[in-house]
Amino acid sequence: MAKVKYYYDSENLAYRKIKVRKRKKFGVAALFLVASALFGFLCFIVLLNTPYFETPKDRLQAREIDNLKLNFAILNKKMDQVDDVVEAIEDRDNNIYRVYFNTSAIPDSVRKAGLPGINRYKALQGYDNSQLVTNTTKRVDMLSKELAIQSKSLDVILNLAKAKNKLLAAIPAIQPVRNENLKRLASGFGYRTDPFTKARKMHEGMDFSANVGTPIYATGDGVVKNADNNTSGFGNHVVIRHGYGYETLYAHLSKYNCRAGQRVKRGDIIGYVGSTGRSEGPHLHYEVHKDGNVVNPLNFYYGNISAIEYVAISKLANQENQSLD
Incomplete structure (x- = not known):
């Protein structure tokens, strides 16, 4: 029950009931509704940004992120295999091909040297999974560099082999009379x-x-x-x-x-x-x-x-x- 308020009428020396106008009542009710709606909207926004409340879009994005993490893990395993193959080729290159053609080996300090640039991966930083993406990108870049060095080395070996064939053909190796x-x-x-x-x-x-x-x-x-x-x-x-x-x-x-x-x-x-x-x-x-x-x-x-x-x-x-x- 609403509280009744009175005021003192000094002319008539009596207390009289305060009557609230209908327009004021409507304004107060409207203000209350607006405040309630605003409060409810703010609560909804807060809920949307908490892990306890997921929208369908959030669930879809979460699945996509998990998929990407899985793909990155598979990619890294494949790069492990490629690493093993490249190391085997580098070993044969240094200890067989280059030894055979009497050419100095390519040191690991050249093959495994870092890539130039102060921060080549700055654009990949600042995200939730930056470390995963950055490390994988670094591995891809290093593999590309090692393969480029090995490709050039094999070109050198090929040229040496061609020269070796010419040398072997040039050496006087048979009797001049049968x-x-x-x-x-x-x-x-x-x-x-x-x-x-x-x-x-x-x-x-x-x-x-x-x-x-x-x-x-x-x-x-x-x-x-x-x-x-x-x-x-x-x-x-x-x-x-x-x-x-x-x-x-x-x-x-x-x-x-x-x-x-x-x-x-x-x-x-x-x-x-x-x-x-x-x-x-x-x-x-x-x-x-x-x-x-x-x-x-x-x-x-x-x-x-x-x-x-x-x-x-x-x-x-x-x-x-x-x-x-």
């Missing part, structure tokens, strides 16, 4: 008796005795430097420049099958056995030069003879007999 065409190995590399002066002198090659017209083969890939008889004592001769410091000389030919400037392959016929120049009989005088120095040709016959044949030739070549030139 065994079936040989009468005998007349003389080897070293000090021998000169057939003309009978003095003991250095014989800088090997003499292969064979019939006139027997084919002579290029012992490695290269370019014909000379095919003439301008050098005293050698008669008709051919010099092949193989590259990598190697040159071979074939002397006393009966005729040529190549010309200066011609590119030849190992096994190509470059001329035929003869006895031109300072020679005591039909044979091929063969020399191998490395970096301007004569070397024993016997050390290079691994391309077309067996181990047994090599031992037999080695014994004959090391006998101190008379040379044919």
Whole structure:
């Protein structure tokens, strides 16, 4: 029941009841309703921002976040596997490929070095799952960097392999006269008796005795430097420049099958056995030069003879007999 209020009427010397106007009553009621509505709205907003009250949209976002966390976890496991594969490739690269091609290994300080920049991941910070996203992004960036370094390294190895193949093809690795065409190995590399002066002198090659017209083969890939008889004592001769410091000389030919400037392959016929120049009989005088120095040709016959044949030739070549030139 509403409280009745009175006021004192001094003119009539009596207490009279205070009558509230209807408009004022309506205003008070309206103000109460507005205040109640505002209070209720504020309470609703507060509830929306508490974990105790979830809207359908909140539940959908929560599921999406959980899904993303799961996907990030799966991605990190896959990156663990990729890490293992990359490390295995790096290990083979350093300890097999680069060792084989006599190239220095790439140190871990280069492979695992951090990425440049003060804070490359500033844009990813400040969120609820920033740590997860940032760490995963860092791993992806590091893997990309390591793969780029490894890709460049394999390009280097490929170029070295191509160069190695050219080197192997250039090295004089076969006999210039086939065994079936040989009468005998007349003389080897070293000090021998000169057939003309009978003095003991250095014989800088090997003499292969064979019939006139027997084919002579290029012992490695290269370019014909000379095919003439301008050098005293050698008669008709051919010099092949193989590259990598190697040159071979074939002397006393009966005729040529190549010309200066011609590119030849190992096994190509470059001329035929003869006895031109300072020679005591039909044979091929063969020399191998490395970096301007004569070397024993016997050390290079691994391309077309067996181990047994090599031992037999080695014994004959090391006998101190008379040379044919």
